[in-house]
Amino acid sequence: MKQFRLVLISLLIFSCNSKKRENISEVSVDNTFNNLTNLVDAFAENIIKNGNANSFAVAIYKDGEMYQNYYGEIDKGANNKPDDSSLYEIASITKTFTGSLVAKSVLAGKISLDDDIRKYLDGDYSNLEYEGQPITIKHLLTHSMGLKNKLTKGFEAIRNKVTTGTYDYKTDSYTIDDLLDELKNVEVNKKPGTVYAYNSLGPELLAHILEKVNKKLFKEQMNTFFKELGMNDTYLDESQKHKERLVKGYKGEIEEPTDHDPVYGAAGGAISTLPDMAKYMRYLIDNKNETWVKEASRVLFTDPEDDEQIGYLWQSIDIAEEEGYYYSKTGTSNRIQSGILICPDSNYGIILMVNNTSDEAIRDWELLFFRDIEPMVIKYPKLDLSSVFKTDFYENPIKAYKNFRTLKSDTITYHFELRDLNNFGYDLLNEKENQKSIEVFKFLTEEFPKNANFYDSLGEAYFVKGDYQNALISFKKALELNPDMKTSKDYIKKIEDIIIEKS
The missing domain is CATH 3.40.710.10 (DD-peptidase/beta-lactamase superfamily)
Known part of the structure; x- marks a missing residue:
């Protein structure tokens, strides 16, 4: 799906006191939907920690289930979370x-x-x-x-x-x-x-x-x-x-x-x-x-x-392979960034509002909307195991590894894309969490030892850290699995040039 933008984590099973569930003709409580919204909570709470956005307001509607919640504070440090009476400039x-x-x-x-x-x-x-x-x-x-x-x-x-x-x-x-x-x-x-x-x-x-x-x-x-x-x-x-x-x-x-x-x-x-x-x-x-x-x-x-x-x-307005027909609109006032996405063919919609319009806050808004929430809603009622892995990792990496190994064979309840797991490693790398990025990529090479791309990514994480010896080992392994892996060839050349310069 084309992202509508100005351009635009995971299974911590916890409950929020501000959690709102709309009563849709006495909708029955669906544990799967609860698990999905727990993931949404975890993603939102995690991205607020970046310190760019003050607060988020989120609404998700899928197959007759409605979820609404608020995160952060309207004024940082004021303990004034938005609520159902809060009026937003749309x-x-x-x-x-x-x-x-x-x-x-x-x-x-x-x-x-x-x-x-x-x-x-x-x-x-x-x-x-x-x-x-x-x-x-x-x-x-x-x-x-x-x-x-x-x-x-x-x-x-x-x-x-x-x-x-x-x-x-x-x-x-x-x-x-x-x-x-x-x-x-x-x-x-x-x-x-x-x-x-x-x-x-x-x-x-x-x-x-x-x-x-x-x-x-x-x-x-x-x-x-x-x-x-x-x-x-x-x-x-x-x-x-x-x-x-x-x-x-x-x-x-x-x-x-x-x-x-x-x-x-x-x-x-x-x-x-x-x-x-x-x-x-x-x-x-x-x-x-x-x-x-x-x-x-x-x-x-x-x-x-x-x-x-x-x-x-x-x-x-367009037609996407999985979602079918969709249409959307963003709104940007001096101080509020908002967006609404309607996917009638697949019976879901998402609303996300943030009360900070700095470039960094809008970037977080985009990530929360398009990287974190929308992919999960698209696949629902299956849960995104990549998202579960990410939230577990932020809580406890050992727990994340164990749960992923246990759950990845349950294809009835879960789905995952290798690129999403790979992207998580790069998210950590972009956030300057170099060692954590290395740990994720190492885990992925252990879980998927025939995937050349994971070794290539691990090599890049080592390279960013300055560990050229381990980077070379990873890039060479990637080329062993896929001789056409151009990025590995390019990085090996970079490392060789660095070694020559130092000698």
């Missing part, structure tokens, strides 16, 4: 709600995807076309308007104030009237529908169009939609009203300002709790055959640059 995930309202209006015959947007704008907008091709509803939905600049000057100025924390709610303002006025002077320098350029103007214009066709304020439409989804603790453009419950966020150690999305907030102005976001995820999966859900999640445009497929403001 930023651009707001766009998916806007897109869904458009999908409903399309199905109702009130809007056509091929409508020239000038049909809904009062005044002269002769500039909103390129070589006879007008900007259409579809182009607003897929970030392919063809504009020279992503934002108008006024919109950009307001966003800069928000980002720098200088926005004043009492005196600063940018309304739909301001946007429509500036829109008369924008330049369309590319054919609409040909170039992907992520922007916030499209969703705000869609909100204006929705007001016109539905004859109802956009905020009212959104609030009604939230309630239809069971999201009674989700709000549009009300950060100031609910600021006491709003999760503070950081960039590194610096507290970042509250986000604000000008105009309607259609591009990124919603705030929500983890339980409400979990309800959204569950609704989309349980009601995957509902007409508006299918319409809102279908592909409308493929970005020619990276082949990413876009729908009604959903992104990274």
Whole structure:
């Protein structure tokens, strides 16, 4: 599966006091699902120890089972773990709600995807076309308007104030009237529908169009939609009203300002709790055959640059070999990074939010989402033995070796990929845990003595440590098993050059 990103451990069987299990029609307790969520807990608790992220909020829905939990502290050292009342800025995930309202209006015959947007704008907008091709509803939905600049000057100025924390709610303002006025002077320098350029103007214009066709304020439409989804603790453009419950966020150690999305907030102005976001995820999966859900999640445009497929403001839509159809969206405010992944064909979804937007924290967010949680959920109800091994190793390496040897033959309960085990060794190496990395690779060569790649990896771990003698032994063993192992040949040459230099 292509990872949706800004780009984006193991079986410690312990329980967390903050563990939340949603009651889905009195769901029976499934030990396998408990084991999966214990692994999730262990991964999250372990990655928090890196010190980059303040706190994580996680929700997983799979085959009718829901799991929600929180890790870390909103403010480091304050012992204030997030909870079910904590409100998060979901930023651009707001766009998916806007897109869904458009999908409903399309199905109702009130809007056509091929409508020239000038049909809904009062005044002269002769500039909103390129070589006879007008900007259409579809182009607003897929970030392919063809504009020279992503934002108008006024919109950009307001966003800069928000980002720098200088926005004043009492005196600063940018309304739909301001946007429509500036829109008369924008330049369309590319054919609409040909170039992907992520922007916030499209969703705000869609909100204006929705007001016109539905004859109802956009905020009212959104609030009604939230309630239809069971999201009674989700709000549009009300950060100031609910600021006491709003999760503070950081960039590194610096507290970042509250986000604000000008105009309607259609591009990124919603705030929500983890339980409400979990309800959204569950609704989309349980009601995957509902007409508006299918319409809102279908592909409308493929970005020619990276082949990413876009729908009604959903992104990274595709079909994966194991998971089937999936779609996703990330959201990044000044201080919150969030993501939602929906896999309707395999009946699962994942939500992950972190209240720190430093590069390091976002990298941890990506690792927790894509490296740790998602692969386990894909294979469920089988448990990932690689994940079990990793968590056991952090607790007690001897226990990890013993359990792996005992469990690896139980192919009914467990599965594992050799590359995942190998990657764990490299994770340790990247974390400067050189000796632990060597121990893992040594264990793997003992368990899989005919695997040349494990010997090659062991050689690299020895090389990083500066133990060239053992590195040579490992690389030569790798070549004995696979004479075409290029990395082993390259490292042997490096070692020989180092020895010659020293002599």
